[in-house]
Amino acid sequence: MPDSEEFFVRTAGERDLPAVRALLVETWHDTYDPIYGRARVVEITDTWHSLDALKARLKRPHSEFVLADNGRLIGGMAFAVAGNDGKEIQLHQLYVHPECQGKGIGMALFSEIAQCFPEAREIMLEVEEANSRARAFYAHLGFEEVGRSGDCGGAGFELPALIYRRGL
Template sequence: MFVRTASERDLDAVRDLLVETWHATYDGIYGVARVIEITDDWHSIAALRARLTMPRSEFVLADDGEMIGGMAFASASDDDKTVMLHQLYVRPGQQGRGTGRLLLDEIIASFPEARTVKLEVEEANAGAIAFYKANGFEDVGRTANCGRQDSGIPALIYERQLS
């Protein structure tokens, strides 16, 4: 896998990856109908397209030349000191092979002024929590609205301090 910047031509493949990953991860937590509702909204082509041009952000893909194995999207605060990792997803069949680490490293390298990386993670997503803990993140709180204001989805907040 190599990491590269996402482009317009990747959006269908990224959406497919997100839908597959969300069903594999969250069907047992939220139910199939809720996962479809979320992916149709949060991972629509229009929503993904908007990320391509968002100021102070990075949208990267792990690609092996034949398929997109993972994606990550993050944005920096106005002072560039805090990065919010909005998304980091690895195709279920690619998990445990270093793809997530490649994406995380690229996101961090993309924001050289950052001192903190933050993210929100579903408390029942044990695999993601183990990944983030193994990569230096610590549980610092909770939110009642993961992903966006008024989502109604509770999540843990994790942070990693950067040197």
């Protein structure tokens, strides 16, 4: 896989959605099959990462949907939404292709998301407790655990998650 210097971060468009879906499905299987099992991951990705769900994110007000792209491959993506007052960002998704992890792409995506919301003072996210790679990444970025959720993403899948917060 290419180094992160070859990737640039840009805004996602509708033409990107099939590649984004493929990235999400592959990343979810790599990360969550050992935790939830393949069938459960298929069920979740078919709902959360359907083309219709991704298209709705593109159109969501007060949000940013960005990609790490090298012209051949979408190496990562991030999606975040600002709260009503714009002071808090909810980072809903930040995923990096398994073969691109550890090359600075996640950091570049996070940095872009943070810059897209100049009024924001903090950023919140949920992370699966068993996802040690993601937890280490967010700890490296200065996030702190502030709570727990029994339904990550609020989508009814009853996935336990840790709630993290960081000031901006």
